[in-house]
Amino acid sequence: MNGVHDMGGMHGFGPVLAEKNEPVFHETWEGRVFGMSGQLSRFGGNIDARRFAIEQIRPDRYLRLSYYERWFERALRYCVETGLISARERAAIDSGKAELDNTHVKVDRAPAPVHSDYARPLASTALFAVGERVRAKLINPTTHTRLPRYARGKIGVIIAEHGGHVFPDSNAIGKGEDPQRLYTVCFTARELWGDAANPNDTVSLDLWEPYLERV
Amino acid sequence: MAHDHDHDHDHDHQDAPADAALRVKALETILARRGYIDQAEIDRMVDHFQNEVGPRNGAKVVAKAWTDPAYRKRLLDNATAAVAELGFSGRQGEHLIAIENTAKVHNLVVCTLCSCYPVPVLGLPPVWYKSFAYRSRAVIDPRGVLADFGLGIPDDVEVRVWDSTAELRYLVVPERPAGTEKLSEEQLAELVTRDSMIGTARASAPK
Numbered sequence: 001m002n003g004v005h006d007m008g009g010m011h012g013f014g015p016v017l018a019e020k021n022e023p024v025f026h027e028t029w030e031g032r033v034f035g036m037s038g039q040l041s042r043f044g045g046n047i048d049a050r051r052f053a054i055e056q057i058r059p060d061r062y063l064r065l066s067y068y069e070r071w072f073e074r075a076l077r078y079c080v081e082t083g084l085i086s087a088r089e090r091a092a093i094d095s096g097k098a099e100l101d102n103t104h105v106k107v108d109r110a111p112a113p114v115h116s117d118y119a120r121p122l123a124s125t126a127l128f129a130v131g132e133r134v135r136a137k138l139i140n141p142t143t144h145t146r147l148p149r150y151a152r153g154k155i156g157v158i159i160a161e162h163g164g165h166v167f168p169d170s171n172a173i174g175k176g177e178d179p180q181r182l183y184t185v186c187f188t189a190r191e192l193w194g195d196a197a198n199p200n201d202t203v204s205l206d207l208w209e210p211y212l213e214r215v
Numbered sequence: 216m217a218h219d220h221d222h223d224h225d226h227d228h229q230d231a232p233a234d235a236a237l238r239v240k241a242l243e244t245i246l247a248r249r250g251y252i253d254q255a256e257i258d259r260m261v262d263h264f265q266n267e268v269g270p271r272n273g274a275k276v277v278a279k280a281w282t283d284p285a286y287r288k289r290l291l292d293n294a295t296a297a298v299a300e301l302g303f304s305g306r307q308g309e310h311l312i313a314i315e316n317t318a319k320v321h322n323l324v325v326c327t328l329c330s331c332y333p334v335p336v337l338g339l340p341p342v343w344y345k346s347f348a349y350r351s352r353a354v355i356d357p358r359g360v361l362a363d364f365g366l367g368i369p370d371d372v373e374v375r376v377w378d379s380t381a382e383l384r385y386l387v388v389p390e391r392p393a394g395t396e397k398l399s400e401e402q403l404a405e406l407v408t409r410d411s412m413i414g415t416a417r418a419s420a421p422k
Contacts, residue, residue: 008327008378010351016363018343018410024265026342029239034264034339035257036243043251047382051329067330067345072239079242084251096233098244106249116306118382146380148327150354162310165381182381189374193355200373203354206381 001052001142002149004059009150009193030068037075041114043082043107048172052144053077083107120179122164127181127209132158134185134212136205144172147211151203155215156187159204167208180208269338270409272303273386276336277412278404280313281391291315294386298336308335308384314377315388316414321368322387323361323414325353326379333384337409344413354378364415387411389418 007013025031041050053074057065065073076093079085085093086104128134138153139145146168162182170178186204189197233241246252276298280287290297294311298304311333314322326332327350332340343349352360357374361367368374377385389411395403398421410416 005328007347007351008325008353009355010347011355013346013348013351016343016346016349016352016360016415018341018364018415022341024269024339025261027236029236031261031265032239032243032257035260036239036246036252038260039252039256040246054329063347067342069235072235072242076242079246084249085242085245089245093238093241093245094233096237096241098241098248100245100248107251114306117309119310146328148378148380150327162381162383168381182383184383186375198358198370198374200371201357201376202373203376203378205378206383208381 003055005055006148008148033068033072048168052172118166120164133215145169156185158183159186160184273336273412274404274407277407278400282400303335305335310383313386316390320373322375324377324385331379333386387414392418392420395421
């Protein structure tokens with residue numbers, strides 16, 4: 001989806017400000033959200049669906065929330081959607097109260113281990129070869145994709161092939177893993193940004209076969 | 216909204232959501248009381264990322280690559296396996312790729328779409344890596360971003376940006392600083408900073 005999360009190439013966010021001796025978590029609650037999210041992933045979903053959930057936070061809100069606030073918003077929404085908590089409990093949480101809704105039926109589902117290896121062997125042969133020029137397709141899906149806007153329609157060269165990987169566009173919306181061949185495609189900075197870019201510079205992206213077409 | 220008579224009305228923000236710490240605590244409490252999550256496991260996760268996983272892991276990998284040519288080759292050929300040799304593996308590190316800086320090439324890693332990061336070797340990302348400023352500018356103005364970090368890259372050096380759009384995670388192997396020939400692997404690892412493995416810094420000069 002053409003969300004505000006797809007921010008490569010945007011202007012206006014100012015300089016990158018690094019903090020000296022930065023703690024891993026700035027607030028205790030950030031670590032709790034991080035730890036909770038890890039355990040919640042055992043109740044279903046996958047990394048692509050979780051990314052898509054963050055992307056669906058309204059753009060104006062996305063930009064206002066901090067990183068772990070976005071994670072918390074996702075966790076809350078997930079808990080309601082999967083029935084782990086009731087709407088009434090969610091409302092209480094919004095005002096900071098842990099009030100159990102005794103009418104709520106407990107979800108009886110055993111947490112499943114989370115698999116996080118995304119490589120999937122493919123029987124098919126590769127459509128493209130290392131060294132080949134390809135164009136990233138001009139697409140504008142309203143659902144999850146990992147082809148950023150700034151690369152769409154641009155021509156690059158395949159510099160590596162990684163075999164089959166889970167296809168996020170499908171996996172994110174419950175249509176299965178649908179593994180597709182993954183390539184690293186190198187674009188010149190001039191192809192992406194025009195003649196003002198340094199002619200020596202490049203940007204490489206990891207792109208699945210369905211994102212690419214012959215030139 | 217419904218009036219809560221147990222509430223101590225010392226402010227007039229009835230409709231404003233409670234602050235994050237209270238809301239997070241409330242969710243955690245409900246999930247724990249229902250038995251969906253284990254709070255002690257959250258404690259262990261937090262401790263793990265605060266004290267066990269971090270850029271010291273990656274620094275050991277880089278220092279070994281600097282001192283052991285056979286390891287360097289294995290790292291560049293298959294970083295996941297080479298990193299696992301040192302005992303580092305896990306989520307967000309299943310498909311690692313090491314990219315090497317040279318006198319002619321400077322690498323910079325970003326994730327414009329979210330904040331993908333090679334966790335088993337660098338730990339959790341710093342706030343700046345997740346910031347909108349970094350995610351938006353690293354691909355269109357990498358040299359400007361490097362300047363924000365005080366790093367000037369000559370025009371004839373190629374800046375290669377890697378946007379982590381899939382589950383591949385990139386680790387930059389910085390150049391070994393001059394004057395470090397006599398240092399041990401452990402001493403070399405001290406020079407390898409987190410930022411040098413993302414590409415926003417060089418490895419530190421020896422003291």
